[in-house]
Amino acid sequence: MTANDPVTLLRREVEAVATGIAGTLPSEPSLDPPDRPEHGDYATNAAMLVASSGGRQPREVADDLAAQLVERLGDSVERVEVAGPGFVNLFMSDRWFRESIASLFDSGGPKVGPVPDPRSTLVEFVSANPTGPLTAASGRHAAFGDSLARLLRATGHPVTTEYYVNDGGSQVEKFAESVIARMEGREPPEDGYRGAYVEELATRAAAEAVPADRVGEVAIGWMLDSIRESLERFRVGMDAFFSERSLYERGLVEEGLGRLEESGHTYESEGAVWLRTTEFGDDKDRVLVRSNGEPTYFGADVAYHADKIARGHTLLLDVLGADHHGYVARMAAAVESLGGGAAGFEAVILQLIHLVEAGEKTKMSKRAGDIVTLDALIDDVGVDAARFFLLERSHDRTIDLDLELARSKTSDNPVFYVQYAHARIRSIVRKAAEDGIEAAGALPEEPVDPSEKALLAEVLAFPAEVHEAAEKRAPHRICAYSTRLAAAFHAFYRDCKVVGIGDEELERSRLALCEVTGSTIRESLELLGITAPESM
RNA sequence: GCCCCCGUAGCUCAGUUGGAUAGAGCGCCGGCCUUCUAAGCCGGAUGUCGCAGGUUCGAAUCCUGCCGGGGGUACCA
Structure with a gap:
């Protein structure tokens, strides 16, 4: 600060x-x-x-x-x-409040200073298999990871965001089989992919005469394109898509596993190579290389994390789903084995999400094709509402997203409450400009109204809130903060007229308070990836 | 069995490195638009903070045990 x-x-x-x-x-x-x-x-x-x-x-x-x-x-x-x-x-004293407003206005609003010990952070999130479109659940990961990255950057950490693309391995083969089956007019295998999008890919592959041995690769590429589009549309800034297959192509799997073996934490048993993760608190050791010589998913992922360290990152922050919590101990063990304390591994586990329509929960399974896609969610409720509702809850809580509420353009919907405060402020600012009033730090005779004090206190709390939200990996705190800030403004709006009150000094000071409140609301929403409209 | 998350107002949830009389939104009841956007504001009712012990000046918060709900526990990814 x-x-x-x-x-x-x-x-x-x-x-x-x-x-x-x-x-x-x-x-x-x-x-x-x-x-x-x-x-x-x-x-x-x-x-x-x-x-x-x-x-x-x-x-x-x-x-x-x-x-x-x-x-x-x-x-x-x-x-x-x-x-x-x-x-x-x-x-x-009133003097302190007025001078605080002036000081905030002069500096363009409260400034979030950098932490004393910034860490080069790689935030990995979403990383959903490119064997299907992103789901509403992926949307939670997308919104969370993106907002967390924004918070970390705001507090001075250099951040890179990445999506790990599982474009190798058995799921991709199953996916290719499923597409080929559709191309040949057959049903996909029992454990294959059965969503409608598979038929679309099959139709396109047939039309472009993609040879059978390249269908998997090509279809994955198409899926990935659409995933990129969905993320972009959801205002998620992904710096890189890191291909699992490229790890093999660049010899990084061999290199990473080699470094792990040098560390002395691996051993061979039953023809497989194991990592002694139990040394670091895991409940059993894990296989890195199968007895058939092929690295496991874990083995490749360890190589990926080794590469993150090699690129100079000192904090590897993985945003994972609740179904991966068992994965945390082994990856922490792997990073510990590799890094020798130079780089820290941290996982944030996001709990599940259910979509609720008229009190009824929808189930989501990618293979059965019974999914609500992120795109469908955005079409339904819009990006702003979707992001707010997915970020509003602490990461360790399951979310029941009420679609009816998220859709509503009424006061029930919290995202509009905050946006409305911003629109109101901008309206006042426009009005003031018409009347030729300029915001400024001023010391009017009028006592400071309790609503002015309350509003200023919320604005002043912004830097501390951002730091706390970043440290606790808790974007939901910014949702709560922005709501509190908006409420403080709405109360101020009722109690304190700004334009046309006769007292020029007071007008200037209050207008300055409006300006700094508006910019603070805008910055809060920016951290959440939500727009701050000029009018509504 | 073991591991992770949750249990706070009718509902959905904040608050959990211990702090004053536990908060918000929704819902319910009653008010406020000749004045900068009523998508707003003000007032009112609502609690064994899952249960039982422990730690201390002080516990929703820390410790132990239990109960209930959800998720996980692959040489799958």
Whole structure:
């Protein structure tokens, strides 16, 4: 966070005083707007932290802290109170609020500063088999991975996003068999692919006279093209599509497995090559190379992760489905064996998603062809609503996506609530421009309205929210934050007229608050990949 | 059996590196448009935070055990 961020400056004062009292702080003290207005604009638990580590009475430390803060903060603060078990509550002065608005406006809104220890991060997500179109479930992965990448970039991490394409292996063969079967007018095999799209691919392959031995490769290419289109349409920025087959072609599988063998964590048994993943907490060892000499999916994936490390990434972040959770321990073991601590592996597990239509859940199975595709979901509810509904929940919760609600263009739909706040702001800004009013930091005589204070506090919270969401891999926090911010604006809109109130200084200050709120809503939505309309 | 996720208001869920009287949306009841967009705002009712112990100044949050729901447990990918 930047040095001129008013909340950061306040935090530094609190920490300086607390450190002066205690010597060192056991952990970073809180500095948050409390739930109840009578507890002030900001409250800190610093005194309780100091007391618990120093064996002093919390209230006594709090009194000391409060007195010194009054001294140091001067006319920024109205009064400081000690309350409850030892909270120190800060009531900021109107001057502080007005100057904060001015400072935010001058810097173009709250700035999310970089983390002190950026990590070159490779976010791998979706990576769905190119044997069928992306499903609504893939959509959750797409929205989540994309938004997480945006959050990590916003907090200063260099990020690359990748889709691992499983274009080798037995599923691809089954897929090719299925397409060929359709071309020849037969039913696909029992364990093959039976969706309508297989027939379309067969028709096209027949029309272009694709030879049977190339059908698999060609059909996979077509599927991949359509997957790229779907992702693009869903506003997902994928830097690269990494082909499994290319690993073999470039000799990377051999190289990666070779490095693993050098590490001394592999052994041969029953003709297969195993990785001793149990050394790193897995419940059994895993096969890297089958007894027939062919690497397993895991073996190739290890080579892929070895390549990620070779490319210089220090954090390998895999977004996986709940059905892959058993995979995490073995990949963590593999990266540990390879990297020697240089690169970290981290998996985020996304739980399942069900689409709910009129209270009824739809089941999704790719092989049976009984799927709702991502494209169909987008056609149905639109990109903005789809992304919001898929991002709204914590990654560890299953989602029941209510299609009826997502479709609705009414106030029930939370995404419109936030967008509407932005549109309202832009409308005010246009109106102000017509009247020749310019936003500016100003010190009007009028007292700061409680709605102005509440709104400013939410805007000021933005950088901390973004950092927390990035650290916790929690884009859903930005959904919640944007909703809170919008609500604070709507309340301000009711209480405080901006244009045409007579007091020019007040007009300028309020317009500045509108401007910084608008840009903060826009940036929040941008992190979610959702548009911020100028009007609705 | 073992592993992972969940259990908070009628419904869908936030909040979980311990902090003040546990929150939001929807739904329900009642108000607010001659004024910058009513896709909005304000007020009201609603809780054994799954159960039982433990840790301490303080537990929805940490520990242990149990109950219920979902997912996984391949020389498949």
